[in-house]
């Protein structure tokens with residue numbers, strides 16, 4: 001996946017041309033200073049879902065589970081300057097961003113967040129370009145306007161959609177949501193209340209995700225995982241798909 005660039009000490013890693021790797025595409029090699037680089041490129045896994053679906057909870061749980069299996073897992077860049085810009089825009093009701101501003105900022109944010117990822121077996125992303133593009137579709141942009149933007153991003157190896165109904169997501173959020181999660185002032189005007197706007201808007205976002213996945217999938221495609229189960233059951237289902245995608249030769253689980 002071109003969009004994910006792994007680096008070691010400022011230099012690209014993961015390809016056979018890389019002087020830091022063993023060159024056979026699989027064998028780890030020790031570097032001066034004691035760190036080890038695995039030459040094979042990471043499996044890039046994206047977890048998507050509507051607001052409140054459980055993405056962040058599951059990212060943490062899946063990362064922990066995979067780490068326990070001996071895999072090196074990297075999650076997204078914690079410092080996201082463009083996300084901070086976006087959050088400040090949506091906190092300002094008078095300056096609520098239109099769909100185009102929002103999608104372009106969002107895509108820039110995801111491009112930034114997937115730069116210079118350290119070497120790993122699995123790169124696990126809590127949201128990706130799909131989120132911004134699904135929002136754009138839900139806010140009224142046409143597929144022929146959105147899909148060319150999405151295609152600037154390579155498809156992840158595996159995309160997991162944690163599927164939860166908007167009503168369940170809202171309940172999990174304690175019935176409260178932001179104006180942005182409810183689609184902004186126009187959707188709110190049409191729906192009459194924030195909770196109703198959330199349900200209307202998140203239904204449209206869910207449809208948007210499913211349309212995007214159908215036209216932009218990676219090596220292992222996308223999987224819809226029923227998110228309306230217990231935290232443990234959802235984690236089991238997600239890890240099952242990820243471990244199968246990572247393929248044979250996985251290290252044995254490390255007993256606690």
Ligand SMILES: Nc1ncnc2c1ncn2[C@@H]1O[C@H](COP(=O)(O)OP(=O)(O)OP(=O)(O)O)[C@@H](O)[C@H]1O
Pocket residue numbers: 049050051052053054055056057058172173227228229230231232234
């Ligand atoms: N399977 C589950 N069963 C019950 N509650 C859950 C489940 N998964 C997540 N939750 C709860 O739902 C709330 C939202 O979860 P989380 O923050 O992980 O979702 P999210 O998709 O990352 O949300 P957002 O998009 O708003 O950041 C949290 O309070 C979390 O504890």
Ligand SMILES: Cc1cn([C@H]2C[C@H](O)[C@@H](COP(=O)(O)O)O2)c(=O)[nH]c1=O
Pocket residue numbers: 051082083086101102103104105106107109127131132135
């Ligand atoms: C422009 C832009 C948008 N987002 C989007 C993605 C989500 O719909 C929300 C953030 O959700 P989270 O609950 O905090 O994960 O905003 C973004 O994250 N970054 C952007 O730059």
